[in-house]
Structures are given as C-alpha cells and as structure tokens.
Amino acid sequence: MSLGKLLERLIQLIPVLLGVSLIVFVMLALTPGDPVQIMVGEQAITPEQEAELRRDLGLDRPMVERFFLFIANAVQFDFGQSFYHGRPVADVIAERLPATIELSLVALIVALATAIPLGVLAAIRKNSIFDRLATVGSLLGVSLPGFWFGILLIMLFAVHLQILPVSGRIGYASEVPTVTGFLLIDTLLAGDFAAFGEALRYLILPAITLGLPMTAILMRVTRASMLEVMRQDYITFAEAKGLSHRRVIFRHALKNALIPTVSVAAIETGSLLGGNMIVETVFGWPGLGRLVVESIFLRNYPLVQAAVLLYAITYVLLNFVADILYTVLNPRVKL
Amino acid sequence: ADLIVGFTLDADTLDPANHRKRETETIIRNMYDGLVTRDANMVVVPEIAESITQVSPTEYDFKIRSGIKFHDGSTMTAEDVKFTLDRITVDGAMGGQTSPRKGLMGPVASVDVTAPDTVRITLSEPWPILPAMLPNQQIVFKAFVEKVGDEGLATQVNGTGPFKLAEWRKGDAVILERFDDYYGGATDIPPVGPACVDRVIFKIIPESASRVAALLAGEVHIINELPAFSIKQVEANDGTQVMTVNGTRSFFIAMNMEGEYFDDVKVRQAAAMAIDKQLIIDKILGGNAAPIDGILSPDAFGSSELPKVGYDPEQAKALLAEAGFPDGIDVTMDTEGAFKDTAEAIASMLTNAGIRTTVTVGEGAQLSDKWRTKGAPKSGDMFFTSWGNGSLDPFDIFTPTHRTNDRGNSAGYANAALDALLDAAAVELDVDKRRGMYREAEMMINADQPYVYLWVPKDIYGVSKRVTGWQPSADSRINLHDACLN
Amino acid sequence: MTDAALAPTSAPAADSLFRRNLREFRRNRLAVASALVVLLFVVMAVAAPLIAPQDPNATDLFRRLQPPAWIEGGDWAFPLGCDGLGRDILSRIIYGARISIFIGIAVILLATGVGILAGLAAGYFRGWVDVVIGRIVDILLGFPYLIFAIGLMAMMGPGLVNIVLALAYKEWVIPCRVVRGETLAVRELEYVEAARALGAGPRHIMWREILPNILSPVIVVSTIRMANVIILEASLSFLGLGVQPPTASWGSMVSDGRAFILESWWVSTFPGLAILLLVLAINVASQGLRDAFDPRFSE
C-alpha cells in the first residue's frame, strides 16, 4: 500500500468527519431541552447563577461560533469538559471506549469464527439437513430482538443455571492493572490467567447477544459466495488438476469466497460499534454506548459530539482495514 | 468480605462539591462524612460535628470532633471544614466555577473558624432548615484538594468516611475498602467504629431486570430500585428479602390552569375524584406507597391530616357536567417513559369518568421545557410527574411547586395569599408556628386542587439475607458503615 | 427468410420473465409457506377489529399480569394472558401487527423510493453527483445509527410518522448502494447504448431501460431490510422512543414487558415470538424471492 493511497484516505476522511460534526451539531441545536435546565433539575437557582452556569458551559455563545470552536479544538484532540463529570470529555470517553471495542471485537471474532466454517460447510453440503438447519438458524439469528434475547440468556445461564455472570466485565476479587484498557490483554500482560478466564466468562453472554445477528448474516454471505465461487471455472480447473478436495475447498474456493464476507463484516462491525448500547445496558457493560445514550438524554453536548466523531472515525478506519484485507484476499484490487 | 450493591447509576464524579445527582451522592457518602447526617428515621444527628448550637437566628456554631483522620492518615481540622464550605458557597471557588451544590446551602454569608475546634456559619437571613440541608455536604481535605486540584478530586478520594476508594472502574463499579482508622461515625447511630465489611462494591446495573437477576443469582447483595412487580419473586427466593422505606418523592398530576379545561376548579376536582389512587397503589405499586392529599409526604415536616378527595367517578362526571362539559372532554397527559404504565392506568380511569385522556410519552428534557416554565405560558393539559423532597422539609417541595411562577409550578397556579404564607414560613423560626403555617397552606391548595396529589412511593430494596445491620434510609442513601455480610 | 428460421423455441408463448420467476418461486415450498404466514399477519392486521377477542386498550388492574389461559390463574377469554395494565396480550398482538407492519412497509417504501432516486442519479450521471451522494452515504453510515435515531426522535418528539422518519433516514442508503452498483453495471450494457443510439434521453434510459432491470435485487434487499426495520422499531422502544401509548406495537410490548420477564414471562415473550415469526417468515420468503428473481445472489 502506497503512502499516497493512505494520504488519499485521510483526505477523504475530512468531509465525512466535517459532515458528521455538522449534523450532530445541528441535531443537538434543534433538539428541544435545555442542558442547564436538565442539569439543575429540581434545585433552586437564581437567574444570575443560571447565566453563570450557561457561561461556564459555553452555551452563551452563538451556535455557529460554538461549531467552529468545536472543530478548531477537535483538531487538537480537545473536546472540552463534560457537563457532568467535571473532567475533560476525552478522558471520560477514553475510560469507556476500550470496553466497547473489546466487546465488539470479541463479538466480531466469535461471529467470524462460527459464521465462516458454518457457511462453508453449508455450501459444501448444499441442501443437506445441516445446510437447512444452518439456514434456519441464521434466519432465527437475525429475527431476534437483541435486548429480549439478552435477557432470556441471562435468565437461563445466570439465574437458573448460574454458570455465567449476569453483568459487568470482570469480578472484583482480582485487581488487574490497567495498561491497554482491554481486559483480555491486560490480564495476560499481568500474567493472571485466572482473571483472563474470568474476563472471558463475563464476555460470553454479551458477545453472543451482540454477535448473533452478525453471525447469521456472515454465515449467509459466506455460504452464498462459497456457492458462487464453487461454480467458477477455476474451481473446475483445480479439480481437473487432480488436487485434493481439501485443497480445492480451502485454498482455491475459500480465499475467494471470503472477499464479500470481509466487506460485509466491515459494514456490520460499524453498526456493531454504533448499536451496542442496548447490549451494554442489558449486561451492565461499562461501554461508551450506554454513556452516549445517557448523555443525549442529559444534553451533555460535548460528550455526544466527541463520541459521534469517534464513531465516525472508527467506521472509516474499519473500512480502511477491510480495504487492506481486501487486497490481501484479492490481488486484483490495488490499494 | 465483599458487600456488593447492584446500583442503577455510576457516579458522575467523586468530588462531593461538584455533582448534582442523588446516585452520585450515595456513592460518595460512603467515603466522605458530613458535619451532620441523618439516622434511619431521618432525624438529623451530628457526625463530624460533635454538637450544633444555634447562636442567633442567622448564626450556627459547629463544634468539631477531635482526632478525625482522613484516609491518608492526616488529621482533620476546622480549617478543612471551612475550606469545604467555602468551596461550596463562594462563587467561583472551584477553579473559577461555582459549585452546583451552592443552592443547597441557602443564604450562607460566611464560614469562619471561631475556635480551633469550632466553625461558625453565618446566614444573611434566617433559614431554619440549614441543619436539615447540611447532610448533603461532605468534608474534604484542604491540603489534598490543593495538591490534586479540583479536577483531581473528580477521581481521587481522601475523605473521612468509613471506606476509602480502592478503584473506580468507570461505568462498571466503584470499589471501596474499609478505612481502619475511621473515627466511628455519628454517635447517635450505633454501633460506632470501623465498618464491618472489608470491601464495598457499587456495581452498576442500569437495567432493572438484570439487577434483579443479579440479586437472585447471588452476584450482588443489595439492589436499589427493585420494581414493585418483582417483590414477590425476591421474597419467594430463598436467600433474598425485600426491604422498604418511606420515600420522599411526591407524585402528582399537574393540571394546566391556564388551559381551556383545567382553569375551572370543578374540572380539576372531577379529575381528582376520577382516580382510584388506592387501586393503583395496590395493583401497580404493590402496596408500596402512601397516598397523599396534599403535596407533602406524611413523613415531612408540617404534614397533617387533610380532607380526602374520595374516589367517585359519578360525582366526577356530575362536576364535569356542572362545569359545562356534559359530554366529557378530550385531553392529553404528558409523562416520562418510566411512568408510562401508571400514567396509562390513570388515563383509563380518567377516561371512564369522562375526561378522555391520551398519554403522551416524552423525554425528560423536553417535558421540563414544556412544563417547568417558570411562569412562561404553558401548553398541554396534564403532566404526570413528581418532585423530590430529600430534606423532608416543605421548603424544597412546597414552594417550587406552588408558589406563583416558581420553577416547578407546572399547574400554573397563582395564589398571592399562598405565596405570602410560604415566604413567611420559610424564615419562621418557631417550629410550631411554622408547622401551623404549612397546615394552612395545605388547606388552601386542597380547596383549589391545582394538582391531583397521588402518593409517595416507598423505596424498595432487594437484599440478600446474608446482609445484616443495614437498613434502607428514606433519603435513598445507602449507608454501608454498619452493614455486615454473613 | 425461410420458415426454418422460425423454429419454435423452448419457452412457452407469452410468458413474461416475471411470471417465469414467480413460477420458480412457487416451487420453493418453504418460501411459499412463509409468504403465506406474512400474508396471514397482514390479514390479521387489517381485520384486527374483527378478530381481536378484547379491546386492546381496555385496562383492568384486577387482571394485571394475569398468566396465559393454560396456566393456573389464567382465563380463556385472555388466551395469552394480560400485561401490566391487565390488557389482553393476544388482542394487543393482533392490533400491534398493524403498527409493526405499517412501520416496516412505510419505512421500506420511503427508503427504497429515496434510495432508487439517489442511486440511479449517482450511478447514471456519476461525476460530482456520485461524489456528493457518496459522501452523504459515508456520513450517514459513519453516524452511529441509534444515536442518530435517538437524536432525531428527541428532536421531533415521538409519534408514528417520526418513528418512520427516524428509521428511514439511513435505511435508504442500502437500496441506494444496491441501485448505484447495479446502475453502474447496467448503464454499460449494450441495450442502454442501443436506446441512446436511437435517440433516447437520460429520463427514458433511467426509468425505462435501467430501472426495470435492477428492480429485482432492490426488491429482494428491501424485503430483507423490512425484517430488520421491524426489529429496529423494537430497539427504539427499548430506548423509550417507541410508539405512543396506548397503541400497541410489538416492539413496545416486548420492551415494556422485559421488566416483568423474570416473573411474568408471557408479557414480552408472546410479542417477541410474533416478531420472530413475522421476521423469520419475511426473511425466508424474501430469500425465496431472491432465489427465484435474482439467481446471481443465491446459490
């Protein structure tokens, strides 16, 4: 991948980020509800105090000025103070982000690790019982409302069977020093395998709930593209070369079949990141999604703005990663 | 042992002077002690203060207990108390910012150290409820604040409370550790001494079904905001029980007195009669609420037996007809999503009595724009809402909801006589006289019926039977100093 | 020319591609069954007042959380039990079908309409039109969905129309992408060039030559997305942004009932199953459609 292409990507990022910032600004501006009112709630406050508070929060300036100020500061990674936390927004987000990313990534890995083998198997045994079961299963997967499914899982595995925890990220027995914020990594860095196992246990239910629809979609994509690939001339030619079945399937077919899987996975991961506030709420997962939803209701403008920007950047980066993977799988595409 | 509390919300910050949420205070209060605190019956008792003396209508002396240590081992002094109170009451004292808790301190003019162990609070005008409001403020360590800065205080704790901060896993849990050098807490609330459990963990579980599940699964030992419909289950479960305490939040329906229907007292009375409060309390709230006929909770200062508006839909219809609406009226009732169920039940009762009501669920921020207008013109018919009264003093519930154009006066009620009475009561130092004044005020509003006064729900907790020595408290604090885990 | 040139071809006379595809679809028994289920739900929605055993909005606190008929304490007049306000769950499911299906259809129609317009324009004109639409799509995709929906709902207030708008705002991106891609491919085909050679203008080419040929993947994608939209409505309900009471939508029923799930499982389980069944049926049927109408997508 050339440096030029990288630069090009970065340049393309600019209008997207500007657009996203603008939309979130306009959206917040047009949304009724006054941050100061919400903040004060039932407390008594004099008009002078209120004006001062407004000034403190920077809400006394005109909209346009606030927008440009935001952009100017954001370029220097300064997103202002959170209205509620008494700390910079960047800090507040940074504490929550690893949890969200960790959950999303694990969900993604679980999804890929189950969807691809299942999809391949379903394609090879097309129309077999297995294929049908997998198809029905995948349809079920996309047809379940996530929060409902999550609670059902909690009932079954945590309350009745009591083999998995209800909520949270890890128990409190062990103290894991925070290095990366990703518990799976931090526990390993600390050499604490028991804690690693525990973190994994806490991840299982939320990751399944979050990853299930994606697993279903990816399985279907893999199956369809595998079937498509299996029809191609180069598969016939590989067979004509007298190669083993395994080699034909895994080396010749799968590598090509994964191309659409990767691009769908990229899109879906974007929505995974941006849509996991529900799973976070159900499983008490201390991620960013929940915080952002709360912040919207509280009109905590700086936090919402920064978080949305962050989501957009992540989305673009994800697509970028997918592009790179794409070139690995498909040499015809040049980055 | 680790005592784990399944709790609805994480703390926004750990700075006692820089937050506005009850949940945040609940967590902070286990690490920081105040000059005074409340016992289980909501009686204000000295904590860090040894005694309180009212020197004059506007002067209070607080004698500070000696030998109180901060978590880092430093000894607390009267200077720290002054620093703490100044930080809250002086404009811009927090790095240019004014504490959001200033409003809770009323008309404080100055705080002075008058003797090595005495701090005097001087008010600019009499404010009888100062002691009732003081439990909301906790003492910080001057040197520590100067060291870590105001921002540092948001995440670091060096208090005098029974627990010190071990780790704050943001959004997930606040882990507290017993402070072994704890001075023991309020002597009026035995037992006195260091906390019983080694660690206390506030584990954040916002979704109530998950919170209940965690309690049932034994993952947590105490949960707050147990939904009424889950009571049966928690009770049926072997290791868990339900504990309740009278709450401090009054629920009511504001009727827009500037609107086309509710400007007529007959219509308002009809609405009040149309609602079978007791049925809702029994069925939806599981019996865990006290009905009210005025704004004040039965536990509040100044509350008294009031004439009841009985449930009488026929009479309601008659009143409606008298008011000129024999065919009934069509109105809407705004409420927040959390109260949708109850609001719908009420709406269907109103509808049965001819006040055909549609519930409109709105988001808190928008509803407060619409209904808490401070005198600006209102739109809409009814607003199902509530107002908290943590101090249990009428001052912070009666005035805001009923004084003309005050911030919580959603009904748009305007009564000059009542305004005068409330203003006078606010500064009246004679307790009995003051009580009488509020009785009078309640009778006034009872006649005008600007609101349909509904109930004060209990706070419901699910508690593991392993927990002993802990009691819920009406101010919805979870004080874990005395809690033990078997 | 001689008659030999006119030898009959294999295809039967007067048979449109559409009908051939339909025949193919009918062969797929599972898909047909699913289509019937969908139809059943639609009929149920339309005929709700005729078939619902109870008034869906009639509350009766004495029946609060009454269990389904077959469980101790149940009553056959309320076969699936009652919700937190004592309303009949079955009747609410029947009426809820109206809302959920309406939302599904309205969102998809809106999104597909907008998507087709934008996609056709981007794919046909390319150049700056494509760039602008592409950037808009990027921005919308980069914007976390639920956050936008929440913001939008907070901005506009709840209500059926607003829910439809909040769900459609980004939904159109998907048909747009499909249409754009297909248009890019089809516009290079010789029959498009032929139309141009005959003097046809862009309007004719986009609407008459290109659109009919890209419609089937769009239809296939749209039906699948409809299933998704129904689920998304449920998510909005979870966040407290669903339909207004007392109207029942399946999403709001599930989400209201989730609070009771530990003790009164039926409140959220039955509407949840209704969602599952309808969405499953739509998915199976649309996969059948895809197989029949757009064999490129399927095996």
Added chain:
Amino acid sequence: MTLLQVDGLSKHYEARRSLAQRLVGTPRSVVRAVNDVSLTVAKGEVLGLIGESGCGKSTLGRAILRLHEPTSGRVTFDGTDVTALAAPDLKAMRRRMQIIFQDPYASLNPRRTVAEIVGLPLALHGIASGEEARAITARVLERVGLRASQLDRYPHQFSGGQRQRIGIARALVSNPDFIVCDEPVSALDVSIQAQIIALLLELKREFGLTYLFISHDISVIGYLADRVAVMYLGEIVETGPVAEVLDNPRHPYTQSLLSAVPEVGPRRDKARVRLQGDLPSPLKPPKGCKFHTRCPLAIPACAERPPESRGVGPGHVAACHRLDGNLSLLEPVR
C-alpha cells in the same frame, strides 16, 4: 458519392481522478482508444474494419455515432457535421445512423417485449404510435425473419440468432441510411452466422444501406466488404479495396494478420509470420510506429517517429516506414 467522412477523429478515455487523488498527485491515465483516424465511406458501400481486440474498433464506431463523445476530429454525414450538432438535431440524425451490436444478449433489454424494443425508435421520434407503430414493427419483424405473433415475447424466449434479428429490426425501423455493424456475427455459431450475414446483405441491397462493418474475422470481411480498413492500437494502418488489401497487403501488421488466419480447405503450405509478444497496453502505447515492438521488419526509425500514410495502389493506403523497401513478410522465406 461520399456518405460519411471522418477526419482526424480521436477518442481518449481518461480515468476519473477524485479530488483526493488529484491532491495526492495520482498520475492521470489516458487510453488513446482512437487516435487521429480519417476515413470515408461511400453511399451503398460496405467498409470493413478489422483489427485485434481492444484496438479501438468499437470505440471508433461509437464515436462516429457520437454515442461516445469524440475527443477531437470531425464526422461529416451526408454533408452535415455530426460532431457539431446540438442535442435536438443529433436526436433527429440518429434516425439516419444506426448501430447493431455484437452481443445479442446484452443488447436487448430483458424486461421489455419485442414490440417495445423494436418500436422504441418510433415512439422516441414520434414517427408512429399505437396500432400504427405495432403494424410497422410487425412488418419490420417479418422482414428480418421473425413472426408478427412473436411481438409480445421477451428476448429470453429467443435464440441467439433470433435475438440478433431483433437487434437488426430495431436498427432498421427508423429507416436509416447508415448502420454501424459492431461485430454482429462474432457471437454466433457458424451456421447462424451465415444466416445473419445473408440477411444483412439482402437488406443492404433492398434498402440501399451503407455499412461500417466491424469484425475481427478476416474471412467475413473478405466475403462482404467492398473496402477494408485495418486498425492497430487506435490507428488505421492500411486501407483499400478489399481484394487489394487481402491479396496484396502492404503493412506488415496486415500481412501477419492474414497469415495467422486458419483456413479451411486443403492444407497449403502458406508462409507463417510469427509475431512476437503481445499487444501493447493502450495505456502505454509505444512511441513512433505503434507496431514496431512486434514488427519483424522494424528499423530504428520506426521507434522514433510515426509513419505517414502513403498511397500504394489505387485507393490503397498504408502507414509504414518500410514500404519503399518493398519488403514483404509473405515471401516464402524458407
């Protein structure tokens, strides 16, 4: 009488670069698909155009019809400068200049009936509508060997040969004078191919049509064209009467092309010209004479400047530096 005159026609395709690419400095890439081509076609004549895949035959055909806007050059049709026509006039001109495509599948809209496809020009130009249009369509359809009863069928219900007939009918329905036939038979089987060729020749005679007939099959061109133009990498390297060019090819490329054609019939020992290497990429065409990289006769001059076209016989023109040497690759070398 000259019906069509093409002067210095060029068509360059430039890959689009986004703003970002331009900022980053991605180099522009230009395909010179057709480069400075001039030719004339007389009324009633068939001009054959041959050349290898990708040499620009289709592009030239489309540029003449302005289906692809030419980059430069001029096309004069029956005295009118087609390249200068504004949209409405161009539309009118399209009635007179038509095209038949190579792919009988891709060139018919699968969602429209035969009546709609063939009748489209009638509707577009307001020639006829309703029953009248249907009648005209039916007549044309019968003329190309299909039945009027097939009017309401869809393309997929026809075989390849029949589809090609539909395509021909569509081109004919507006009564054109000139038709670009872009490899109309190369996708068809031999036996069907002969049917279509016969049909095209009949129609030409009957309606006095003029064809630009594009093909890569020299046998077909040899059979039906009056004159032939040979293209290599966007340029015409040799033109002339078909007999002249086929029997006495002067450009080394034409010569090698002819020698590569496998022929049915008793095997005769014909001299083979084996070209080395592959067609250069049109993105980076060689300098000088574009054929020099593969030409067995290339001399240093060939790499330096492009050769001029020169007459080498009556109506026979070739562009090669080595025409003087009178060299021919076809002389038996052995």
Added chain:
Amino acid sequence: MTVLLEVSNLHTEFHARAGLVRAVDGVSLKVSRGECLGVVGESGSGKSVTFSSVMGLVRSPGQVTQGAIFFDGRNLRDLSREEMRAIRGRDIAMTMQDALTALNPALTVGEQLAEVLEAHDETLPTGRTARRTAIRDRSVEMLGLVGIPSPEARLRQYPHEFSGGMRQRIMIAIALACRPKLLIADEPTTALDVTIQAQVLELISDIRARLGMAVVLITHDLGVVAEHCDRVMVMYAGQVVEEGPTDQVIGAPCHPYTRGLLASIPRPALRGQPLTPIMGQVPDLVGLPPQCRFHSRCPLAQPQCLVEVPMRDAGPGRRSRCLRLEEMA
C-alpha cells in the same frame, strides 16, 4: 498406433429446470497415442460435457448414466474418487476456454503451478527444501517451455498481471506440468486474437510433437481443425454425426450437417456468391425423440429419416450418422 482413450456409448444427462437434458447421447470415440483429435460442433452440442465426463468432472445436476471410458486400459468409470484424482492432472490434463476465469485470481501463478506438481509428481525429493527447489525449478522450466520470458519473476505474479495470450500459455504450462499422456484442450483459443491464437496453437502442436502426447482439440473453428488435427469428430446435439481423417472430412464431408457447416463459412473466395447457411437452429435437448436430430434442418431430409440413426462406416476410418450417406459422395 495404440489406442489411448476409448469412449463407448457415453451418456451424460442433466436434470435441469426445464426437464432432462441428454447433453451427451451415445458418444463413442477413440484417441490414439500421440494423435490430435479435433472436436467441432456448434455451441451446446455437447463437446465440453463429453470430455468433462471423461475427466469425471461432471457436477450435479449432471450425471454420467451409461457407457465406458477406457483410458490406458482402465475403465475410468470404475475408479474411486481418489484413483480418479490421481489420474487427473497426471495422465489426463485439461485446459479451459477462458484462461482468465480458469486461473484462480487469488493465487500466484507459481502456486497454481506448484500445487499440481506437489499433488502428482512422485519423482520429487522428499526433503522440504530440496522439494521446494525442485518444484521451483520445474515451474520455471514449464513457464520457459511455453515461452514466458523471465519465468522466475513471473511465478510470483497473479493471473491478472498477464495478458490473455500469456494466461492461456500459463494454463497450458500447468496442464503439461506432469507430462500427461492426453491433453484435452477445450477451445483454447476462442477468447484470443488471431495473431495470439496462432501463437498458442503452434505452441500446442510443438509440445505435442516434443512430448509425444495425444491432444483433443475442442473448437468451433473448422479452420483450426484443418490446420492442426489429424482426425476430426463433428458433434451435433449431443451426438457424434461424423468422424474421420481431417482432410477427408473437410474435403468430402459425408454428413449433411458437416456439409452445411462448411458451406456456411464465408470466405473471400465466395464473394458475390450467396452463402448457403443451414436454416433453423439447434434443437432443444430436452425431450428429443429418438430420431435423426438434424432432420428438421436437413436439406436432404425424407420421411424415412424419422428413425434412430446409428453411426455407420463411411469408408476407411470414417463414420457418419446419416441414412443417406451413400448419396452424398
């Protein structure tokens, strides 16, 4: 010359949506060692399916239902999958029409060449590095053999980095990597330009001569057959209608279809004369009655032709499926 491949009475059927397609209906043929057999016929006449059947590569919904395929003395239809796999690529190799689609776009040319050696070549050393070098050397040698310049570097490239002619040559190199006894070249040049086509065909002829292998050349183009094949076999609608030595079949065809084909070819020599195309079109293979399949298009057709016509001898080494072949001489 000994017979290398002998197919007798081969039937291959497809269960398609429209019905049962008898794609190959009683095909018999012989290929001798070192010989080049041309197979011509219109699109859909069953050329490819016949030889896919030989290679055991007919995939569902297709099925070989009848017939024997003797290769080197063994009936391939009796072999297990594994045995068949061992023969494919080693003894019988195949190239396909479109090299771009037949080469895997995601794998380097080197890998695609190496894997066939890896799968079949028993002479390779067993040590890991030695084996790798041996494979590499062989790969380089094969690319050199088909005339690809700088083969070492080219091995690391992907198919799309080659031109059409080179790809075709690479495919041939892969097919020839294990020196098969029989190469089935399915329309190896249809997708190529004339000048490139000539290069590739000459390459095949060259290598055939050098390695002494037999070649089956499937094509549409009678010209290609005329120039490159010893014998030719003409197929029509799933059946062989005529076969014999190339010059004889082309010089004096003894089946009306072959004759029609030859007359359909436009040639400069025929300028001005009308072409005599075969009218009509290839019949649909679904549900064909057991009668002469060319009947509906045949200028010589008579009522008695409506019977099943077997292959008949038509002179030394020649056979034809026409009742009236005697009248055609």
